[in-house]
Amino acid sequence: MATVFETRLIGNLGKDATVRKMDRGVVAINFPVAHNKNWRDKRTGESRTKTTWVNCTIWKKEGSNMRILDFLKSGALVEIVGTPYAKAFQQEDGTIKTEIRLNIARTNILRSSKNTTASSDDDFNEENDNNDDLYGGMDEFTLNEDDF
Numbered sequence: 001m002a003t004v005f006e007t008r009l010i011g012n013l014g015k016d017a018t019v020r021k022m023d024r025g026v027v028a029i030n031f032p033v034a035h036n037k038n039w040r041d042k043r044t045g046e047s048r049t050k051t052t053w054v055n056c057t058i059w060k061k062e063g064s065n066m067r068i069l070d071f072l073k074s075g076a077l078v079e080i081v082g083t084p085y086a087k088a089f090q091q092e093d094g095t096i097k098t099e100i101r102l103n104i105a106r107t108n109i110l111r112s113s114k115n116t117t118a119s120s121d122d123d124f125n126e127e128n129d130n131n132d133d134l135y136g137g138m139d140e141f142t143l144n145e146d147d148f
Helices: none
Strands: 007-013 018-021 026-040 047-061 077-090 096-111 141-143
Parallel strands (some): 096 141
Antiparallel strands (some): 007 077, 077 096
């Protein structure tokens, strides 16, 4: 029986995506996504917000279409689907910290950032080979013209 371990997240990019060239002809596109949970404190009646940051990575073959970079700009609202994992690391002060990470399988741009260079007349669909031998799979993204 097959199993699925997948997470869906809707949030805003905290900064523009960066590209890192890896070994074996692989490129990593990295960007942080913030998810805000809002609620009202029952004791005080105050509005509260808890922000959770998730570091995301899209793995691509070197030389493949990098069009998604035009849309992964700070402030963009995205829906992402991928495989989650946690990574522990030691900070400069010696404390151990754990962060949530996501290897992205699909990305939908729900609302572009004001910083985007893309035009609403552009082709917004990109499909990739299903090449699972890369670090986390390939990505796919779609944009809706109504979002611009």
